Amino acid sequence: MIKCISVSLILLVLLATTALSAERVRIVVDGLEGRPLENVRAALRLPEGMVKPDGEIDKGMLDQFRKGIPDQVQEALQPYGFFNSRTEVFVQTSTEGTVLRVVVEPGTPVTISSVKVTIEGPGTYETQLQELVRSFPLKKGDVLLSDVYEKAKADLQSRARNSGYLDADFPVHKIDVYRTKGIAEIELSLRTGNRYYFGDVTFLGAPKYPDSFLRRYLSFKKGDAFSYLNLNKTRLNLYNSDRFREVFFQTDKKTAKNQDIPVVINLTPSPExxxxxxxxxxxxxxxxxxxxxxxxxxxxxxxxxxxxxxxxxxxxxxxxxxxxxxxxxxxxxxxxxxxxxxxxxxxxxxxxxxxxxxxxxxxxxxxxxxxxxxxxxxxxxxxxxxxxxxxxxxxxxxxxxxxxxxxxxxxxxxxxxxxxxxxxxxxxxxxxxxxxxxxxxxxxxxxxxxxxxxxxxxxxxxxxxxxxxxxxxxxxxxxxxxxxxxxxxxxxxxxxxxxxxxxxxxxxxxxxxxxxxxxxxxxxxxxxxxxxxxxxxxxxxxxxxxxxxxxxxxxxxxxxxxxxxxxxxxxxxxxxxxxxxxx
Structure with a gap:
């Protein structure tokens, strides 16, 4: 019993010491607001071991961390279009601890000078894909925002794959940034590849239910463009029927014949x-x-x-x-x-x-x-x-x-x-x-x-x-x-x-x-x-x-x-x- 109390006291002392030591170094960021500020704060994390358990600061690690801060700030600001930021770091020491004051001048954000989004392959003239190209969210004169670019890129590929172009990829996807001019050029090309279709559908695991009854829950039919979205709808239809405890799909485009992918649906019935x-x-x-x-x-x-x-x-x-x-x-x-x-x-x-x-x-x-x-x-x-x-x-x-x-x-x-x-x-x-x-x-x-x-x-x-x-x-x-x-x-x-x-x-x-x-x-x-x-x-x-x-x-x-x-x-x-x- 005494040993348990002693161990508990030691752990409490160590936790308290760790908490106090963490407070001995603080990072304060000035000159930013909103999402750029949040991203910079997330990037500037103190390295492990810089503050020892007894509260002593490793001066060498602190100096090395301080020198790397401008590069970390620059990298954290680039997703928001700031490629020419200037950062100064001031170290302020007092009896209460050490403060790293990071003063940032983000500069003028980079704007887009040209946007080129194209589609190549059999799906070039797909209406839905062309609509996404026309409505691409980044236009000439806009601030370059990486998250907007990545989302638009992912949406384009997702739409292609849900339209049956399962091999859709980007042979060209680049953003050229000219820092001195403060401009960026976007070039994005989607290659659709061949289109795949739903092939024969086989149900396994529920022999008591007629095949015609099970096919009522399909959200697609043979010959439709292959779509994982329609597979998920079918899965939801079967679950919501309150008749099946588990629903698993087997699809593999390697087994496709003439671009038709067979679908095997494995069912585990619930009690009738x-x-x-x-x-x-x-x-x-x-x-x-x-x-x-x-x-x-x-x-x-x-x-x-x-x-x-x-x-x-x-x-x-x-x-x-x-x-x-x-x-x-x-x-x-x-x-x-x-x-x-x-x-x-x-x-x-x-x-x-x-x-x-x-x-x-x-x-x-x-x-x-x-x-x-x-x-x-x-x-x-x-x-x-x-x-x-x-x-x-x-x-x-x-x-x-x-x-x-x-x-x-x-x-x-x-x-x-x-x-x-x-x-x-x-x-x-x-x-x-x-x-x-x-x-x-x-x-x-x-x-x-x-x-x-x-x-x-x-x-x-x-x-x-x-x-x-x-x-x-x-x-x-x-x-x-x-x-x-x-x-x-x-x-x-x-x-x-x-x-x-x-x-x-x-x-x-x-x-x-x-x-x-x-x-x-x-x-x-x-x-x-x-x-x-x-x-x-x-x-x-x-x-x-x-x-x-x-x-x-x-x-x-x-x-x-x-x-x-x-x-x-x-x-x-x-x-x-x-x-x-x-x-």
Whole structure:
């Protein structure tokens, strides 16, 4: 024990001595700012051994280091166009230590007198390559910036290789600098070489999945220009299918025949049958629990069955779906979904059964849409009245999203639009037509800020009495994801007794500004406004503002918002807390 304490004390003394000795020599740089200053500071590192553990400075090493400083400064400034800098080094010694004061006169930066960028080989007239040549970022008269040059050069080569010219290189790549004249000449020539194409594709490791099913995930076809970018898209498609744990590609241009490169895709399937559970809490729903069962390869055809049980204080739901993939692409499918739902918020009670058949396909890279027909049988109590309704509800929907990070996005968008309608001649209790939409826009701002804009809209057009419209097709506002500061679905038109009964239309908007704190935390300020209503001539927007603390974890976000009602005679404050963990 005594030996351990002694060793620890010795280590502490050595660390303290090292820290003190490091402080005995300081380097101060004058005459520069911004990135040139940062680069010079990074280049001027004290050599090891110059300051001994006892704090004594090796005078010989110090003098040698001092003499080399002008050359180090010159080299560090050249990437920013300064080739004629002058540097003086002054050594100042005091009882506090030694200071190397480096005074730099960077001089006038070198400017570009001529730029010659050319393409040779079979890809000379490729439109994308010629566009990069025309938009080459360094022009005559610009300051010579090495990082800009290197990035433009790398972009040109990358574009060529992603267009199938895998042997693309630069037989000529030079910058001639004339220091006395203060000018530079750039000459860059890209040689494309022959173009390669995708050849035959072979899948290995997943014999239970039909070959035609697997080919849906390919982002290329035989005969397309070979592109590593498309290989990466294919890898992402296969991973996102939630069917494969590992995806590896084997491609070698040495095996190419007539410039066609064969592709071998090695797959390691995930378990076909799986159960996942999740827990969470929301001010709207209270504590909630979820169980999901999936079988992603029914009858070895890639068909999927999924069922889901949701239980919370105010919502009970059980749903099952059978999904048949289309041979067109991996985002096209036909699904049959049966669900049972019981909702008991403060404003109403609803029990419903629905059966929906829908056909969907992908539109572009980030959008999905299709047609559906839904049979809805609902019994509900609202405003003291109990009603039953049956609807045959056809419709169309379009939705999509794109974010830069799934755990903590900094920019992106999300939207969903649905048009649905029915009439009594279809066997429905009531006729109506509705247009419903939700949308989020997320912007990245300077200072680690993000701006989130949210909207929800709903419009109903009908001729029959509104009291027969199922409560799940009426519009309400208020809650964690609506106008905060108000309880869940507590806003909307009221009956003669003052009970909220839901409205024909909905308008809602929100602005939220968040400042990132560290990697996982954020503080936010927000403003919400919206309401449900029956007539455009009688709209009263409920408003709220507040602050929030957000934590972003890998298993789900944690959000704590405190909202206060605005422009109301007796404003109330409400806490909204949302947490979700999925295993």
């Amino acid at each position: 049958k799986r159960i996942k559970t999740g827990v969470g809490y929301g001010t709207d729903t209270g504590a909630r629990f979820l169980v999901r069962y999936q079988d992603v390869n029914i009858i070895d055809r890639g068909h999927e069955f999924r069922s889901e049980l949701n239980v919370s204080e105010r919502l009970y739901g059980l749903a099952g779906a059978y999904i048949v993939p289309s041979g067109k692409d991996f985002r096209s499918f036909t699904a049959l979904r049966l669900s049972f739902l019981r909702e008991t918020p403060v404003t109403y009670e609803s029990n419903s059964v629905s059966l929906e058949l829908n056909r969907e396909r992908g539109f572009g890279e980030n959008s999905q849409g299709g047609m559906f027909i839904r049979l809805l049988d609902e019994r509900f109590t609202i405003g003291g009245e109990t009603t039953s309704s049956f609807l045959v509800l056809p419709g169309v929907r379009l939705y999509g999203q794109r974010v830069d990070n799934l755990i903590r996005p900094q920019k992106g968008y999300r939207y969903a639009i649905e048009l649905r309608g029915t009439d009594t001649f279809l066997g429905s209790t009531v006729g109506l037509f509705q247009v419903v939409s939700v949308g989020d826009l997320l912007f990245s701002l300077p200072g680690r800020l993000t701006l989130l804009l949210r909207s929800q809209t709903g419009f109903t057009f009908q001729r029959q009495a509104f009291d027969e419209v199922p409560v799940t097709l009426r519009f309400f506002a208020g809650g964690d994801r609506s106008v905060r500061g108000y309880s869940y679905q507590s806003l909307g038109p009221r009956d003669a007794n003052g009970d909220v009964i839901g409205g024909k239309h909905l308008l809602f908007g929100s602005v939220e500004l968040e400042r990132a704190i560290g990697n996982d935390w954020g503080i936010a300020a927000f403003y919400d406004a919206g309401n449900a209503f029956d007539a455009f001539t009688n709209i009263t927007f409920a408003q709220s503002a507040g602050l929030g603390i957000h934590y972003y974890s890998k298993v789900g976000p944690f959000r704590l918002d405190i909202a206060r009602q605005v422009n109301t005679p007796s404003p109330a404050t409400r806490i909204h807390f949302i947490v979700g963990i999925f295993i």
